[in-house]
Amino acid sequence: MKTKLTILFLVTVASVVLAAPQSFDFKDPKGINNAGFKLDAPLEAINGSASGVSGVVTFDPGDPGATKGKIIVATGSLMLSNPMQRTHMLSDKWLDATRFPEISFESKAFKNVQTAGDTTTADVTGTFTLKGVSKELTVPVKLTYLKDKLGDRLPNQKGDLLVIRANFIIKRSDFNINPGQFEDKVADTIELNLSIAGASPK
């Protein structure tokens, strides 16, 4: 009886330890993490990306639905091919990067969580903040947990990786970015995509 209780206790402790939430840092020394954006415009679509991604997400492989965290994109890291367009985009008339240096998404709840192997899909509800305006959004995400793969990405390091992919749409008018203006030149609808990997060193 004592042996059985001991075994049960050890199994319980092991399951708690093994399934403990891990903290993943999304600051990428390789510079691959990026957030892409696309808007329609008369001559050609405006396609850009931002590499200044950071943030921390807590993920439990045993309970992906309990994932919480915040991803931040530095406004000044947004890049476009045309320098004048980029200058306008970051100016006080559009994103006002000086006053609002961060764009962020902070998760509150995960719903419709489905896990198959290392991959989890879910609808994440959270607060999206752009140009100082915060709105609650629900965004479909795909999380891929790569156990012990940190060393493959960054030599001499041991740990796990968490890859987050998300695609969603916002309207600039919802975030006070020239609402109702210049829609013949710059579309109101913005497609966003996130392709990022976070590291949890051991």
Added chain:
Amino acid sequence: MFVRSELSDWSKPMKKTLRLIAAILVVGAITFWAAAGANHGWTKTHIPKKIVDETTGLEGVQWQDKFVPGVDFLAVAGLGAGILAGISMFFRTKSK
């Protein structure tokens, strides 16, 4: 009479030179634009290059410095040529 003669001496070559420069500007701009890929969008000074991280499968973007002339480049060249051609109209040549 002496002054008018002097003026007409350099007026014709000046007119021709300005129009020649305007023509070279337009032809040169079109040639450069076509050779650089005939970009029908805006002029670019950076182009995105995709990089793939083999471990995660993520596609990252690296921005490379590269000048790719667009339709605005042609418009500026055309405007410049137009201005030069317009200035050339002020040089009157006396027809004999």
